[in-house]
Amino acid sequence: MKKNILYPIYILWLRQLKRYFRSKSRMIGSLGQPIVFLVALGFGFGPVFAKAGGGNYIQFLSPGIIAMSIMFTAVFSGIELIWDRQFGFLKETMVAPVSRMTIMFGRTLGGATTATIQGIIVFIITIIIGFRPDIFAILWGLLFMFGISIVFTAFGTAIASTMEDMQGFGLIVNLVNMPLFFLSGALFPLNTAPAAIQWIAFINPLSYGVDGLRGAFTGISLHSIGTDASVIAIITILFLSIGAWLFSKVEV
Amino acid sequence: MNSSISVKNLTKTFKGGLVAVNDISFDVSKGSIFAFLGPNGAGKTTTIKMLTTLLHPTSGSLTLNDMDPVKHPHDVRESFGIVFQDPSLDDELTAYENMFFHAGLYGVPRSETPAKIEDMMKFVELWDRKDSLVKTFSGGMKRRLEIARGLLHTPSILFLDEPTTGLDPQTRNYIWDYIKKLNEERGLTVFFTTHYMEEAERSAHQVAIIDHGKIIASGTPASIIASTGTANLEDAFIKLTGKNIREQEAGSVDQLRQMRQAWRGVRR
Numbered sequence: 152m153k154k155n156i157l158y159p160i161y162i163l164w165l166r167q168l169k170r171y172f173r174s175k176s177r178m179i180g181s182l183g184q185p186i187v188f189l190v191a192l193g194f195g196f197g198p199v200f201a202k203a204g205g206g207n208y209i210q211f212l213s214p215g216i217i218a219m220s221i222m223f224t225a226v227f228s229g230i231e232l233i234w235d236r237q238f239g240f241l242k243e244t245m246v247a248p249v250s251r252m253t254i255m256f257g258r259t260l261g262g263a264t265t266a267t268i269q270g271i272i273v274f275i276i277t278i279i280i281g282f283r284p285d286i287f288a289i290l291w292g293l294l295f296m297f298g299i300s301i302v303f304t305a306f307g308t309a310i311a312s313t314m315e316d317m318q319g320f321g322l323i324v325n326l327v328n329m330p331l332f333f334l335s336g337a338l339f340p341l342n343t344a345p346a347a348i349q350w351i352a353f354i355n356p357l358s359y360g361v362d363g364l365r366g367a368f369t370g371i372s373l374h375s376i377g378t379d380a381s382v383i384a385i386i387t388i389l390f391l392s393i394g395a396w397l398f399s400k401v402e403v
Numbered sequence: 404m405n406s407s408i409s410v411k412n413l414t415k416t417f418k419g420g421l422v423a424v425n426d427i428s429f430d431v432s433k434g435s436i437f438a439f440l441g442p443n444g445a446g447k448t449t450t451i452k453m454l455t456t457l458l459h460p461t462s463g464s465l466t467l468n469d470m471d472p473v474k475h476p477h478d479v480r481e482s483f484g485i486v487f488q489d490p491s492l493d494d495e496l497t498a499y500e501n502m503f504f505h506a507g508l509y510g511v512p513r514s515e516t517p518a519k520i521e522d523m524m525k526f527v528e529l530w531d532r533k534d535s536l537v538k539t540f541s542g543g544m545k546r547r548l549e550i551a552r553g554l555l556h557t558p559s560i561l562f563l564d565e566p567t568t569g570l571d572p573q574t575r576n577y578i579w580d581y582i583k584k585l586n587e588e589r590g591l592t593v594f595f596t597t598h599y600m601e602e603a604e605r606s607a608h609q610v611a612i613i614d615h616g617k618i619i620a621s622g623t624p625a626s627i628i629a630s631t632g633t634a635n636l637e638d639a640f641i642k643l644t645g646k647n648i649r650e651q652e653a654g655s656v657d658q659l660r661q662m663r664q665a666w667r668g669v670r671r
Contacts, residue, residue: 155510162507170495239491246455247508248480403457 159249160257167231167261171268178269185220185273189213189280192338205340213277213284214365215337221270221296222303222332222357226324228262229307233320242403255398259308259391263300270296284368291367291376298383299360305390312397337361341373356386406430406466407560407592408437408454413463415449423449425616426463431609433559436586436593438607438624440600440640443649446616447596448488451564454594455485468559481509484553488564488596490545494538498529498548501537502555509556523551527581543574550581554591561585563595567602575599579606600637604628610636614644 171178193209200208235241244254274292278284284292307324314320334348335357341349352358363379366372372379408431415424424446431437441447452458454465456476465472472479492501502520511519524530527547537545546566553561563582567575583606585591597603603610604624611621620627620643624636631639 158510159508162504166493166496166500166504169500170493173495235493238494239487239489240493242457242487242489243491243505244508245457246480246485247505248477248510249508250477 156249156253159247159253160260163244163254163257164261164264167228167258167265170231171265178272181220181224181269182272182276184223185216186276188216188219189277193280209277209281210283210369211340211365211371212338213274213280213282214368215335215361217270217273217277217296218299218335218357218361218364219332219337220273221266221299222360223328224269225262225266225300225303226307226310226328228266228304229309229311229324230317230320231262232258232308232311233314233317236401236403237316241401245401245403251399251401252395255308255395256391259301259304259394262304262307263297266300266304267293267297270300282368285370288367288370292364294380295360295363295367295383298363298380298387299357301387302356302360302383302390305387305394309390309394309397312394312401331355331357334358335361336373356383356390359383359386405432407433407435408465408467408594410450410454410465411463413450413453413465414461415446415453415458416461422616424453424460424613427613427616427618428463429611429618429621431592431594434586434590434592435608436582436606437595438603438610439594439596439613440603440610441596441613442644445613445644445649447613448564450613451485451562451594451596455483455562456480481556482558483560483562484556484558485562486546486549486553486564486566488568490549492537492545492549492552495536497534497536498524498540499533501548502552505552505555511556519555519557523555524548527551543570543577546570546574546578547581550578554585559590560592560594563593565596565598567597567599575602582606600635600640604636612640612643619643 189209189212193212197208200206200211205211232241235244310323311320314323334351335355336352337357341352341358344352359374359379359382362372362374363376363383366374366376366379410430411428413424413427414422416422427450439447439450449458453460454467454472456472456479459473467479468482470479470482493504496504499520502524503516506516506520521530524533527550529544529548529551532540532544537548540548550566567578570578579602582593586593607624609622610624610627611618612627613619620630622630628634628636628639631642633639633642
Protein backbone atom coordinates (compact mmCIF):
# COMPACT_ATOMS: atom_id res chain seq x y z
CA MET A 152 0.00 0.00 0.00
CA LYS A 153 1.46 3.32 -1.01
CA LYS A 154 1.03 6.01 1.56
CA ASN A 155 1.49 9.69 1.89
CA ILE A 156 4.42 10.14 4.27
CA LEU A 157 3.87 13.88 4.60
CA TYR A 158 0.54 13.43 6.35
CA PRO A 159 1.95 11.64 9.44
CA ILE A 160 4.61 14.37 9.66
CA TYR A 161 1.86 16.97 9.56
CA ILE A 162 -0.09 15.07 12.24
CA LEU A 163 2.91 14.96 14.60
CA TRP A 164 3.64 18.63 13.92
CA LEU A 165 0.03 19.57 14.61
CA ARG A 166 0.11 17.72 17.91
CA GLN A 167 3.14 19.71 19.16
CA LEU A 168 1.46 22.96 18.19
CA LYS A 169 -1.80 22.11 19.88
CA ARG A 170 0.03 21.20 23.06
CA TYR A 171 2.05 24.42 22.89
CA PHE A 172 -0.92 26.71 22.50
CA ARG A 173 -2.79 24.85 25.21
CA SER A 174 -0.15 25.32 27.90
CA LYS A 175 -0.36 29.07 28.25
CA SER A 176 1.55 28.96 31.53
CA ARG A 177 4.59 27.48 29.83
CA MET A 178 4.34 29.97 26.99
CA ILE A 179 4.20 32.95 29.33
CA GLY A 180 6.61 31.49 31.90
CA SER A 181 9.37 31.06 29.35
CA LEU A 182 9.14 34.75 28.46
CA GLY A 183 10.35 35.73 31.94
CA GLN A 184 14.00 34.96 31.37
CA PRO A 185 14.44 36.92 28.12
CA ILE A 186 12.61 39.91 29.58
CA VAL A 187 14.84 39.95 32.65
CA PHE A 188 17.95 39.71 30.47
CA LEU A 189 16.73 42.47 28.18
CA VAL A 190 15.79 44.87 30.95
CA ALA A 191 18.58 44.17 33.44
CA LEU A 192 21.44 43.81 30.98
CA GLY A 193 20.06 46.09 28.28
CA PHE A 194 19.45 49.07 30.52
CA GLY A 195 22.15 48.21 33.06
CA PHE A 196 25.06 47.83 30.66
CA GLY A 197 23.67 50.22 28.04
CA PRO A 198 25.53 53.34 29.26
CA VAL A 199 28.84 51.46 29.69
CA PHE A 200 28.51 49.93 26.23
CA ALA A 201 27.80 53.33 24.70
CA LYS A 202 30.75 54.96 26.50
CA ALA A 203 33.06 52.23 25.23
CA GLY A 204 32.01 53.19 21.73
CA GLY A 205 29.82 50.17 21.05
CA GLY A 206 26.72 52.18 20.23
CA ASN A 207 23.19 51.29 21.33
CA TYR A 208 23.34 48.17 23.51
CA ILE A 209 19.65 47.24 23.13
CA GLN A 210 20.30 47.22 19.40
CA PHE A 211 23.23 44.84 19.92
CA LEU A 212 21.67 42.69 22.62
CA SER A 213 18.19 42.06 21.20
CA PRO A 214 19.16 39.57 18.44
CA GLY A 215 21.22 37.71 21.02
CA ILE A 216 18.28 37.44 23.42
CA ILE A 217 15.94 36.34 20.64
CA ALA A 218 18.45 33.62 19.70
CA MET A 219 18.79 32.64 23.36
CA SER A 220 15.09 32.19 23.96
CA ILE A 221 14.78 30.18 20.75
CA MET A 222 17.66 27.93 21.74
CA PHE A 223 16.30 27.28 25.24
CA THR A 224 12.78 26.56 24.02
CA ALA A 225 14.09 24.34 21.24
CA VAL A 226 16.43 22.26 23.39
CA PHE A 227 13.82 21.88 26.10
CA SER A 228 11.29 20.62 23.57
CA GLY A 229 13.40 17.46 23.76
CA ILE A 230 11.88 16.93 27.18
CA GLU A 231 8.56 16.23 25.50
CA LEU A 232 10.14 13.11 24.08
CA ILE A 233 10.96 11.97 27.62
CA TRP A 234 7.45 12.81 28.82
CA ASP A 235 5.98 10.87 25.91
CA ARG A 236 8.23 7.97 26.64
CA GLN A 237 7.41 7.90 30.33
CA PHE A 238 3.70 8.39 29.86
CA GLY A 239 3.29 5.96 27.03
CA PHE A 240 2.37 8.10 24.06
CA LEU A 241 5.69 7.32 22.39
CA LYS A 242 4.70 3.64 22.27
CA GLU A 243 1.56 4.60 20.42
CA THR A 244 3.65 6.30 17.73
CA MET A 245 6.23 3.51 17.66
CA VAL A 246 3.70 0.79 16.81
CA ALA A 247 2.14 2.94 14.11
CA PRO A 248 3.02 1.97 10.53
CA VAL A 249 5.31 4.97 10.19
CA SER A 250 9.11 4.92 10.05
CA ARG A 251 11.24 6.23 12.90
CA MET A 252 12.66 8.86 10.56
CA THR A 253 9.19 10.20 9.90
CA ILE A 254 8.40 10.34 13.61
CA MET A 255 11.66 12.10 14.43
CA PHE A 256 11.15 14.55 11.57
CA GLY A 257 7.57 15.39 12.54
CA ARG A 258 8.49 15.92 16.16
CA THR A 259 11.50 18.09 15.30
CA LEU A 260 9.48 20.19 12.91
CA GLY A 261 6.80 20.66 15.57
CA GLY A 262 9.30 21.57 18.30
CA ALA A 263 11.13 23.93 15.94
CA THR A 264 7.91 25.69 14.97
CA THR A 265 6.98 26.35 18.58
CA ALA A 266 10.51 27.62 19.28
CA THR A 267 10.25 29.97 16.31
CA ILE A 268 6.90 31.26 17.58
CA GLN A 269 8.52 31.84 20.95
CA GLY A 270 11.31 33.74 19.16
CA ILE A 271 8.79 35.91 17.35
CA ILE A 272 7.08 36.79 20.63
CA VAL A 273 10.43 37.79 22.14
CA PHE A 274 11.18 39.75 18.95
CA ILE A 275 7.99 41.76 19.49
CA ILE A 276 8.97 42.38 23.12
CA THR A 277 12.41 43.67 22.05
CA ILE A 278 10.69 46.14 19.74
CA ILE A 279 8.55 47.37 22.63
CA ILE A 280 11.69 47.81 24.73
CA GLY A 281 13.40 49.87 22.06
CA PHE A 282 14.94 47.55 19.46
CA ARG A 283 14.79 49.09 15.98
CA PRO A 284 15.49 46.37 13.39
CA ASP A 285 15.71 46.82 9.68
CA ILE A 286 12.15 45.89 8.77
CA PHE A 287 13.13 44.80 5.24
CA ALA A 288 15.39 42.13 6.65
CA ILE A 289 12.56 40.43 8.50
CA LEU A 290 12.47 37.47 6.11
CA TRP A 291 16.15 36.78 6.65
CA GLY A 292 15.57 37.16 10.35
CA LEU A 293 12.75 34.61 10.33
CA LEU A 294 14.90 32.24 8.33
CA PHE A 295 17.66 32.41 10.93
CA MET A 296 15.15 32.01 13.75
CA PHE A 297 13.84 28.86 12.14
CA GLY A 298 17.39 27.64 11.46
CA ILE A 299 18.36 28.02 15.12
CA SER A 300 15.10 26.31 16.10
CA ILE A 301 15.72 23.26 13.93
CA VAL A 302 19.35 22.88 14.97
CA PHE A 303 18.60 22.97 18.68
CA THR A 304 15.38 20.95 18.55
CA ALA A 305 17.32 18.20 16.80
CA PHE A 306 20.00 18.61 19.47
CA GLY A 307 17.43 18.32 22.27
CA THR A 308 15.85 15.27 20.64
CA ALA A 309 19.26 13.66 20.30
CA ILE A 310 20.00 14.14 24.01
CA ALA A 311 16.51 13.06 25.04
CA SER A 312 16.83 9.87 22.97
CA THR A 313 19.67 8.73 25.19
CA MET A 314 18.02 9.72 28.48
CA GLU A 315 15.67 7.79 30.71
CA ASP A 316 14.62 10.53 33.09
CA MET A 317 14.00 14.24 33.33
CA GLN A 318 16.55 15.05 35.98
CA GLY A 319 19.37 13.76 33.81
CA PHE A 320 18.06 15.69 30.83
CA GLY A 321 17.80 18.92 32.83
CA LEU A 322 21.35 18.58 34.11
CA ILE A 323 22.92 17.87 30.74
CA VAL A 324 20.94 20.59 29.05
CA ASN A 325 21.93 23.22 31.58
CA LEU A 326 25.52 22.10 31.38
CA VAL A 327 25.49 22.63 27.63
CA ASN A 328 23.07 25.51 27.19
CA MET A 329 24.67 28.05 29.50
CA PRO A 330 28.19 27.99 28.00
CA LEU A 331 26.74 27.91 24.48
CA PHE A 332 24.72 31.01 25.27
CA PHE A 333 27.37 33.02 27.14
CA LEU A 334 30.07 32.24 24.58
CA SER A 335 28.01 32.88 21.48
CA GLY A 336 28.47 36.62 21.19
CA ALA A 337 24.87 37.16 22.29
CA LEU A 338 25.92 39.47 25.15
CA PHE A 339 29.20 41.04 24.01
CA PRO A 340 31.07 41.54 20.75
CA LEU A 341 33.40 38.67 19.94
CA ASN A 342 35.90 40.54 17.80
CA THR A 343 37.43 42.22 20.86
CA ALA A 344 37.19 39.13 23.12
CA PRO A 345 40.28 37.07 24.13
CA ALA A 346 41.44 34.51 21.59
CA ALA A 347 40.29 31.52 23.67
CA ILE A 348 36.71 32.78 23.74
CA GLN A 349 36.85 33.52 20.03
CA TRP A 350 37.87 29.93 19.42
CA ILE A 351 35.01 28.55 21.46
CA ALA A 352 32.63 30.87 19.66
CA PHE A 353 34.07 29.66 16.37
CA ILE A 354 32.92 26.07 17.05
CA ASN A 355 29.69 27.12 18.79
CA PRO A 356 26.67 26.67 16.50
CA LEU A 357 24.73 29.36 18.32
CA SER A 358 27.33 32.03 17.40
CA TYR A 359 26.36 31.71 13.76
CA GLY A 360 22.69 31.96 14.63
CA VAL A 361 23.25 35.06 16.75
CA ASP A 362 25.56 36.60 14.17
CA GLY A 363 23.20 35.89 11.30
CA LEU A 364 20.23 37.26 13.19
CA ARG A 365 22.16 40.37 14.16
CA GLY A 366 23.41 40.81 10.62
CA ALA A 367 19.90 40.50 9.24
CA PHE A 368 18.30 42.88 11.71
CA THR A 369 21.01 45.51 12.27
CA GLY A 370 23.45 45.06 9.40
CA ILE A 371 26.37 44.60 11.81
CA SER A 372 27.88 41.13 11.85
CA LEU A 373 31.16 39.27 12.08
CA HIS A 374 30.60 36.95 9.13
CA SER A 375 28.57 37.56 6.01
CA ILE A 376 24.93 36.47 6.13
CA GLY A 377 25.71 33.89 3.46
CA THR A 378 28.42 32.32 5.63
CA ASP A 379 26.16 32.25 8.68
CA ALA A 380 23.32 30.73 6.70
CA SER A 381 25.56 28.05 5.16
CA VAL A 382 27.04 27.08 8.52
CA ILE A 383 23.56 26.84 10.06
CA ALA A 384 22.38 24.74 7.12
CA ILE A 385 25.29 22.30 7.46
CA ILE A 386 24.85 22.00 11.23
CA THR A 387 21.12 21.44 10.72
CA ILE A 388 21.80 18.46 8.48
CA LEU A 389 24.44 17.15 10.87
CA PHE A 390 22.28 17.42 14.00
CA LEU A 391 19.19 16.06 12.25
CA SER A 392 21.18 13.02 11.18
CA ILE A 393 22.62 12.44 14.66
CA GLY A 394 19.17 12.96 16.19
CA ALA A 395 17.55 10.56 13.73
CA TRP A 396 20.21 7.95 14.34
CA LEU A 397 19.91 8.15 18.14
CA PHE A 398 16.12 8.19 17.93
CA SER A 399 16.17 5.04 15.81
CA LYS A 400 17.93 3.31 18.72
CA VAL A 401 15.24 4.22 21.26
CA GLU A 402 13.55 1.19 22.80
CA VAL A 403 10.18 1.49 24.45
CA MET B 404 -4.14 -20.63 7.26
CA ASN B 405 -6.37 -20.70 10.26
CA SER B 406 -4.07 -19.03 12.74
CA SER B 407 -3.93 -15.31 13.32
CA ILE B 408 -0.77 -15.62 15.35
CA SER B 409 1.74 -18.40 15.02
CA VAL B 410 4.82 -18.60 17.24
CA LYS B 411 7.52 -21.27 16.89
CA ASN B 412 10.51 -21.75 19.19
CA LEU B 413 10.56 -18.07 20.04
CA THR B 414 13.44 -16.95 22.27
CA LYS B 415 14.47 -13.53 23.52
CA THR B 416 17.75 -13.01 25.34
CA PHE B 417 18.55 -9.52 26.60
CA LYS B 418 22.00 -7.97 26.78
CA GLY B 419 23.30 -9.14 30.15
CA GLY B 420 22.22 -12.72 29.42
CA LEU B 421 18.69 -12.62 30.86
CA VAL B 422 16.52 -15.08 28.95
CA ALA B 423 13.10 -13.45 29.13
CA VAL B 424 11.37 -15.81 26.70
CA ASN B 425 12.77 -19.30 26.27
CA ASP B 426 11.76 -21.40 23.26
CA ILE B 427 7.98 -20.93 23.31
CA SER B 428 5.51 -22.05 20.66
CA PHE B 429 1.79 -21.46 20.37
CA ASP B 430 -0.95 -20.75 17.85
CA VAL B 431 -3.90 -18.42 18.11
CA SER B 432 -6.68 -19.33 15.71
CA LYS B 433 -8.57 -16.72 13.76
CA GLY B 434 -11.51 -15.16 15.54
CA SER B 435 -10.67 -16.61 18.95
CA ILE B 436 -9.99 -15.07 22.33
CA PHE B 437 -6.59 -16.10 23.66
CA ALA B 438 -5.43 -15.52 27.23
CA PHE B 439 -1.70 -15.30 27.89
CA LEU B 440 -1.21 -15.73 31.61
CA GLY B 441 1.76 -15.69 33.93
CA PRO B 442 3.17 -14.15 37.10
CA ASN B 443 4.99 -10.82 36.98
CA GLY B 444 8.26 -11.05 35.09
CA ALA B 445 7.31 -14.33 33.40
CA GLY B 446 7.83 -12.96 29.89
CA LYS B 447 4.33 -11.86 28.91
CA THR B 448 5.13 -8.27 28.00
CA THR B 449 8.35 -9.28 26.23
CA THR B 450 6.34 -11.68 24.07
CA ILE B 451 3.76 -9.01 23.28
CA LYS B 452 6.54 -6.59 22.37
CA MET B 453 7.97 -9.11 19.92
CA LEU B 454 4.57 -9.80 18.40
CA THR B 455 3.91 -6.08 18.01
CA THR B 456 7.26 -5.21 16.35
CA LEU B 457 8.68 -3.32 19.34
CA LEU B 458 11.39 -5.92 19.99
CA HIS B 459 13.23 -8.27 17.68
CA PRO B 460 13.37 -11.93 18.67
CA THR B 461 16.76 -13.49 19.34
CA SER B 462 15.71 -16.71 17.58
CA GLY B 463 12.63 -18.60 16.47
CA SER B 464 9.88 -17.52 14.13
CA LEU B 465 6.60 -15.71 14.49
CA THR B 466 3.89 -14.61 12.10
CA LEU B 467 0.84 -12.40 12.41
CA ASN B 468 -1.74 -12.94 9.70
CA ASP B 469 1.00 -14.88 7.88
CA MET B 470 3.38 -11.91 7.95
CA ASP B 471 6.73 -11.70 9.70
CA PRO B 472 6.90 -8.67 12.04
CA VAL B 473 10.67 -8.40 11.57
CA LYS B 474 10.54 -8.35 7.77
CA HIS B 475 7.31 -6.44 7.22
CA PRO B 476 6.82 -4.28 10.32
CA HIS B 477 4.55 -1.72 8.63
CA ASP B 478 2.16 -4.31 7.16
CA VAL B 479 2.01 -6.10 10.50
CA ARG B 480 1.40 -2.83 12.35
CA GLU B 481 -1.56 -2.07 10.14
CA SER B 482 -3.08 -5.44 10.92
CA PHE B 483 -3.22 -5.23 14.70
CA GLY B 484 -4.43 -2.82 17.37
CA ILE B 485 -2.98 -2.67 20.85
CA VAL B 486 -3.93 -1.47 24.30
CA PHE B 487 -0.75 -1.25 26.35
CA GLN B 488 -0.39 -2.13 30.00
CA ASP B 489 0.33 1.53 30.77
CA PRO B 490 -1.87 4.30 29.44
CA SER B 491 -0.60 5.64 26.13
CA LEU B 492 -3.01 8.50 25.47
CA ASP B 493 -1.98 12.10 25.16
CA ASP B 494 -3.53 13.72 28.25
CA GLU B 495 -3.26 17.23 26.86
CA LEU B 496 -5.39 16.43 23.85
CA THR B 497 -9.12 15.83 23.65
CA ALA B 498 -10.54 12.35 23.17
CA TYR B 499 -11.42 13.21 19.58
CA GLU B 500 -7.93 14.54 18.86
CA ASN B 501 -6.36 11.36 20.19
CA MET B 502 -8.52 9.39 17.79
CA PHE B 503 -7.87 11.79 14.93
CA PHE B 504 -4.08 11.64 15.33
CA HIS B 505 -4.18 7.86 15.47
CA ALA B 506 -6.13 7.77 12.21
CA GLY B 507 -3.55 10.10 10.65
CA LEU B 508 -0.60 7.98 11.73
CA TYR B 509 -2.24 4.79 10.50
CA GLY B 510 -3.16 6.24 7.13
CA VAL B 511 -6.92 5.81 7.58
CA PRO B 512 -8.37 7.54 4.48
CA ARG B 513 -9.28 11.10 5.45
CA SER B 514 -12.74 10.90 3.93
CA GLU B 515 -13.61 7.95 6.17
CA THR B 516 -11.95 9.22 9.34
CA PRO B 517 -14.77 11.27 10.92
CA ALA B 518 -17.37 8.54 10.43
CA LYS B 519 -15.04 5.86 11.79
CA ILE B 520 -14.15 7.92 14.85
CA GLU B 521 -17.81 8.56 15.55
CA ASP B 522 -18.63 4.88 15.11
CA MET B 523 -15.89 3.69 17.49
CA MET B 524 -16.49 6.37 20.10
CA LYS B 525 -20.19 5.61 20.12
CA PHE B 526 -19.35 1.94 20.49
CA VAL B 527 -17.45 2.61 23.75
CA GLU B 528 -20.04 5.24 24.73
CA LEU B 529 -17.66 8.17 24.85
CA TRP B 530 -19.05 10.19 21.96
CA ASP B 531 -20.67 12.77 24.24
CA ARG B 532 -17.24 13.40 25.82
CA LYS B 533 -15.36 13.74 22.55
CA ASP B 534 -14.23 17.31 23.18
CA SER B 535 -13.05 16.78 26.75
CA LEU B 536 -9.34 16.69 27.49
CA VAL B 537 -8.22 13.15 28.24
CA LYS B 538 -6.68 14.24 31.53
CA THR B 539 -10.20 14.79 32.87
CA PHE B 540 -11.10 11.13 32.17
CA SER B 541 -11.31 8.36 34.77
CA GLY B 542 -9.15 5.24 34.43
CA GLY B 543 -12.04 3.28 32.95
CA MET B 544 -12.86 5.94 30.41
CA LYS B 545 -9.23 6.09 29.32
CA ARG B 546 -9.21 2.33 28.82
CA ARG B 547 -12.36 2.45 26.74
CA LEU B 548 -10.91 5.23 24.64
CA GLU B 549 -7.74 3.22 24.13
CA ILE B 550 -9.74 0.23 22.97
CA ALA B 551 -11.68 2.45 20.56
CA ARG B 552 -8.42 3.93 19.30
CA GLY B 553 -6.80 0.53 18.89
CA LEU B 554 -9.66 -0.53 16.63
CA LEU B 555 -9.87 2.63 14.57
CA HIS B 556 -7.80 1.32 11.67
CA THR B 557 -9.94 -1.88 11.56
CA PRO B 558 -7.26 -4.38 12.58
CA SER B 559 -8.00 -8.10 12.62
CA ILE B 560 -6.07 -8.73 15.85
CA LEU B 561 -6.39 -6.81 19.10
CA PHE B 562 -3.68 -7.05 21.78
CA LEU B 563 -4.72 -6.18 25.31
CA ASP B 564 -1.95 -6.09 27.91
CA GLU B 565 -3.67 -6.19 31.30
CA PRO B 566 -6.62 -4.15 30.07
CA THR B 567 -8.57 -4.22 33.32
CA THR B 568 -5.86 -3.69 35.93
CA GLY B 569 -6.86 -1.09 38.47
CA LEU B 570 -10.48 -0.85 37.34
CA ASP B 571 -13.55 -1.47 39.47
CA PRO B 572 -15.67 -4.59 38.80
CA GLN B 573 -18.38 -2.58 37.02
CA THR B 574 -15.90 -1.12 34.54
CA ARG B 575 -14.19 -4.48 34.10
CA ASN B 576 -17.46 -6.14 33.19
CA TYR B 577 -18.29 -3.32 30.87
CA ILE B 578 -14.96 -3.66 29.06
CA TRP B 579 -15.30 -7.42 28.73
CA ASP B 580 -18.75 -6.97 27.25
CA TYR B 581 -17.21 -4.76 24.58
CA ILE B 582 -14.42 -7.17 23.87
CA LYS B 583 -16.74 -10.15 23.54
CA LYS B 584 -19.10 -8.17 21.36
CA LEU B 585 -16.22 -7.22 19.08
CA ASN B 586 -15.08 -10.80 18.93
CA GLU B 587 -18.54 -12.13 18.11
CA GLU B 588 -19.79 -9.40 15.80
CA ARG B 589 -16.63 -8.49 13.92
CA GLY B 590 -14.67 -11.73 14.14
CA LEU B 591 -11.82 -9.95 15.88
CA THR B 592 -8.99 -12.10 17.22
CA VAL B 593 -8.19 -11.06 20.80
CA PHE B 594 -4.87 -11.73 22.53
CA PHE B 595 -4.86 -10.60 26.15
CA THR B 596 -2.93 -10.85 29.39
CA THR B 597 -4.43 -10.44 32.82
CA HIS B 598 -3.87 -11.20 36.47
CA TYR B 599 -7.58 -11.81 37.02
CA MET B 600 -7.93 -15.54 36.43
CA GLU B 601 -11.72 -15.45 36.47
CA GLU B 602 -11.59 -13.14 33.43
CA ALA B 603 -9.59 -15.71 31.53
CA GLU B 604 -11.81 -18.53 32.71
CA ARG B 605 -14.94 -16.70 31.65
CA SER B 606 -13.85 -15.18 28.35
CA ALA B 607 -10.95 -17.05 26.80
CA HIS B 608 -11.31 -19.85 24.29
CA GLN B 609 -7.67 -20.80 24.67
CA VAL B 610 -5.19 -20.18 27.48
CA ALA B 611 -1.41 -20.42 27.69
CA ILE B 612 0.43 -20.08 31.00
CA ILE B 613 4.00 -18.85 30.86
CA ASP B 614 6.49 -18.88 33.73
CA HIS B 615 10.23 -18.16 33.75
CA GLY B 616 10.04 -17.67 29.98
CA LYS B 617 8.57 -21.13 29.28
CA ILE B 618 5.01 -22.15 28.48
CA ILE B 619 4.05 -24.60 31.22
CA ALA B 620 0.43 -25.27 30.28
CA SER B 621 -1.93 -24.55 27.41
CA GLY B 622 -5.38 -25.49 26.23
CA THR B 623 -8.94 -24.52 27.00
CA PRO B 624 -9.60 -23.18 30.52
CA ALA B 625 -11.61 -26.35 31.25
CA SER B 626 -8.83 -28.68 30.12
CA ILE B 627 -6.23 -26.88 32.27
CA ILE B 628 -8.51 -27.06 35.30
CA ALA B 629 -9.17 -30.75 34.63
CA SER B 630 -5.52 -31.68 34.10
CA THR B 631 -4.45 -30.02 37.38
CA GLY B 632 -7.39 -31.47 39.28
CA THR B 633 -8.37 -28.09 40.71
CA ALA B 634 -11.66 -26.26 41.13
CA ASN B 635 -10.97 -23.19 39.02
CA LEU B 636 -8.34 -21.49 36.89
CA GLU B 637 -6.98 -19.45 39.81
CA ASP B 638 -6.18 -22.62 41.76
CA ALA B 639 -4.77 -24.27 38.65
CA PHE B 640 -2.59 -21.23 38.06
CA ILE B 641 -1.27 -21.25 41.63
CA LYS B 642 -0.66 -24.98 41.47
CA LEU B 643 1.33 -24.59 38.24
CA THR B 644 3.34 -21.49 39.09
CA GLY B 645 3.81 -21.92 42.85
CA LYS B 646 3.02 -19.68 45.76
CA ASN B 647 6.14 -17.54 45.78
CA ILE B 648 5.61 -13.85 45.23
CA ARG B 649 7.51 -12.46 42.25
CA GLU B 650 9.35 -9.25 42.70
CA GLN B 651 8.97 -6.60 40.09
CA GLU B 652 11.18 -3.58 40.28
CA ALA B 653 9.52 -0.21 40.29
CA GLY B 654 11.18 1.37 37.29
CA SER B 655 11.80 5.05 36.71
CA VAL B 656 8.45 5.15 34.97
CA ASP B 657 6.55 4.45 38.17
CA GLN B 658 8.61 6.99 40.07
CA LEU B 659 7.86 9.58 37.43
CA ARG B 660 4.19 8.81 37.43
CA GLN B 661 4.12 9.45 41.14
CA MET B 662 6.03 12.65 40.63
CA ARG B 663 3.62 13.88 38.00
CA GLN B 664 0.66 13.03 40.14
CA ALA B 665 2.17 14.99 42.98
CA TRP B 666 2.81 17.97 40.73
CA ARG B 667 -0.42 18.18 38.92
CA GLY B 668 -2.71 16.42 41.34
CA VAL B 669 -3.91 14.23 38.48
CA ARG B 670 -6.20 11.47 39.63
CA ARG B 671 -6.27 8.20 37.82
